[in-house]
Structures are given as C-alpha cells and as structure tokens.
Amino acid sequence: MPAAVTLSESNGAGETVTASITNANMGDVDAVNLDPIAYPVTPGNRTYAKYQRLCVSNMGGSSAIKNIKICRSSALGGSATHVTNARLSAYAGAPTYATPVKVAITGADQAMPTSVPATANLGIGGSLTGSITGATSYTDYLIHQIITNAADVAGSTSTLNVQYDEIA
Amino acid sequence: MEWKFNRNGIEETVEPQMWRWEAFYNDGTFLKQYADDGIFHQIGEVDQLKLSVFKMVSSQFSQVYAVPFDPNSMKLVHKYIQTRMLIGTDQESSITSYCFGYQTKNLRQNHQHLLIIIPNGEAIICGDENIIDFK
Numbered sequence: 549m550p551a552a553v554t555l556s557e558s559n560g561a562g563e564t565v566t567a568s569i570t571n572a573n574m575g576d577v578d579a580v581n582l583d584p585i586a587y588p589v590t591p592g593n594r595t596y597a598k599y600q601r602l603c604v605s606n607m608g609g610s611s612a613i614k615n616i617k618i619c620r621s622s623a624l625g626g627s628a629t630h631v632t633n634a635r636l637s638a639y640a641g642a643p644t645y646a647t648p649v650k651v652a653i654t655g656a657d658q659a660m661p662t663s664v665p666a667t668a669n670l671g672i673g674g675s676l677t678g679s680i681t682g683a684t685s686y687t688d689y690l691i692h693q694i695i696t697n698a699a700d701v702a703g704s705t706s707t708l709n710v711q712y713d714e715i716a
Numbered sequence: 717m718e719w720k721f722n723r724n725g726i727e728e729t730v731e732p733q734m735w736r737w738e739a740f741y742n743d744g745t746f747l748k749q750y751a752d753d754g755i756f757h758q759i760g761e762v763d764q765l766k767l768s769v770f771k772m773v774s775s776q777f778s779q780v781y782a783v784p785f786d787p788n789s790m791k792l793v794h795k796y797i798q799t800r801m802l803i804g805t806d807q808e809s810s811i812t813s814y815c816f817g818y819q820t821k822n823l824r825q826n827h828q829h830l831l832i833i834i835p836n837g838e839a840i841i842c843g844d845e846n847i848i849d850f851k
Contacts (some may be wrong), residue, residue, distance in 0.1 A: 609730035715795050
C-alpha cells in the first residue's frame with residue numbers, strides 16, 4: 549500500500565478542517581463539498597477561494613513524500629480563469645489560512661497549470677523542496693479560485709490532479 | 717504473506733506493491749525490498765558502495781528490469797511517482813509509476829538515466845521523469 553494521501557479543505561472563520569473531501573466544487577459560498585447549482589456564481593464575480601491541503605495520514609512504509617505538482621485538466625467555461633498560489637518559482641512560502649473570500653487574494657494570482665508542471669508548484673513547510681516524513685502531516689495550503697467573466701453563461705466541469713514522489 | 721516495517725520502534729504492516737526492488741551486491745549477497753523473512757526494507761537501506769545490480773521484479777508480470785550498477789560513477793534513484801486524478805472526488809483514481817535508475821556522478825551536471833514502469837508493465841527509458849503526464 550502506498551502512503552495514504554487525501555485532500556482536506558478548510559472553511560470558515562477559525563478554520564474548520566474537513567478531511568478526505570468528496571468533491572472540490574467551487575461556487576458562491578464558503579463551504580466544503582458544496583452544490584454549485586445551489587450556489588452559482590454571478591457572471592463577472594469570483595468563486596469563494598478554496599483552501600485545500602494534501603494530508604498524509606499513513607506513510608505506508610515510505611520515508612518521504614515530496615515534489616508536489618498540482619494541475620487542472622479540462623477547459624473552463626467561457627472566458628473564466630483559474631488562479632492559485634501554486635507556482636514554480638518565487639514561491640512565497642506557506643500561506644496562512646484566512647477565512648475564504650470571493651475577492652482577489654494576495655499571492656493567489658498564478659494561472660493554474662493545465663498539465664503536470666515540470667517541477668513542484670506546491671510547497672511543504674513553506675518550501676517547494678520540502679518533504680513530509682511522517683504522519684499525520686500536511687502540505688502547504690493550495691489556495692485557488694475561479695474568476696468568471698461577465699459574458700459567461702454557464703458553469704463548467706474540470707478536474708484537479710496531483711502528482712507527487714513517494715520514496716519507499 | 718505479510719511484511720513488517722519498524723518505524724521508530726513501532727511495527728507497521730506494509731502492503732505489497734506491484735513492482736518491488738531487489739539489490740544484488742558484488743559480494744554475492746542481496747537485499748530485497750520485500751524480504752523473504754517478512755521484513756520490509758526502505759531504499760535508504762541499500763548499500764550503494766557494493767551494489768552490483770538493481771532489479772525491479774513483479775508478482776504480476778514476468779519481465780524483470782535490471783540496471784548494472786557502478787558505485788564509482790552512479791547514484792541510485794528509486795521512487796514511486798503517484799498520480800491522483802480527480803482528487804477530492806468520489807471518482808478519484810490513482811496511478812503508481814515505478815521510477816528507478818541512476819544519476820551519474822563526477823560530472824559537471826547530474827545526468828539521470830531512468831526507467832519508468834507504467835501500469836501495463838512496460839518501461840519507458842528516459843532522462844526526465846516529467847514525461848509522465850496521465851490525463
């Protein structure tokens with residue numbers, strides 16, 4: 549069995565952490581596992597930002613998890629863009645959790661890659677070269693949100709993918 | 717069969733992988749990741765100073781991949797490349813690729829020579845693991 553790695557999400561003031569989320573839908577509410585049909589985004593607005601982390605709950609015989617690469621596959625609807633703090637260089641360190649908002653967030657201004665990046669773009673312990681060596685441990689926060697365009701008429705479905713190295 | 721790993725004095729059970737390494741030394745001895753005595757070994761336990769051949773074997777595929785090793789000029793590379801698609805959803809899927817090979821030492825640049833075993837058992841020979849991009 550490889551290391552047990554799941555995606556967790558933080559929401560609300562004071563941070564409520566939900567482990568092993570069942571969807572990463574984005575919409576007009578700060579909530580985990582949200583229904584985007586119930587909370588559609590007004591065209592031209594941003595979704596509420598997501599604060600998500602990979603959580604290693606069991607190392608499974610491995611000694612390290614590192615080299616975290618985040619990307620999205622499938623196109624967004626209309627002229628929407630997808631921004632994030634994940635980046636290949638000039639990484640700003642581990643972001644601090646803040647109550648998710650639907651306005652621009654300092655540092656979360658990079659375009660989400662649409663293919664696996666060549667090197668790590670999400671840090672561990674504030675560094676792109678960091679590693680997790682024991683459970684229970686988290687990566688840095690992945691902050692991301694979608695910026696819709698006023699001309700957009702419908703939502704879209706795309707997928708969040710993660711690749712990482714596991715040293716066994 | 718079960719394999720045990722001792723992490724900081726706590727014994728853990730490690731599930732088998734599709735591919736596992738075996739290190740053969742120049743003195744005729746060897747070390748297996750999943751040893752015959754039920755002990756799980758980490759890659760850091762391989763004594764690269766006397767490593768002669770590094771093999772990847774599988775209980776599900778008949779082929780064996782082997783790299784002759786020269787401790788004087790090579791540094792061993794071995795890791796799993798984990799790809800998690802649709803992560804955070806109930807349709808999430810995982811792909812484990814087994815990356816192994818070596819980096820050349822004593823050169824101005826570190827050149828990697830890697831084999832990446834993909835789920836169908838085939839191996840891709842490359843110098844850059846970033847060619848792995850499942851969609």
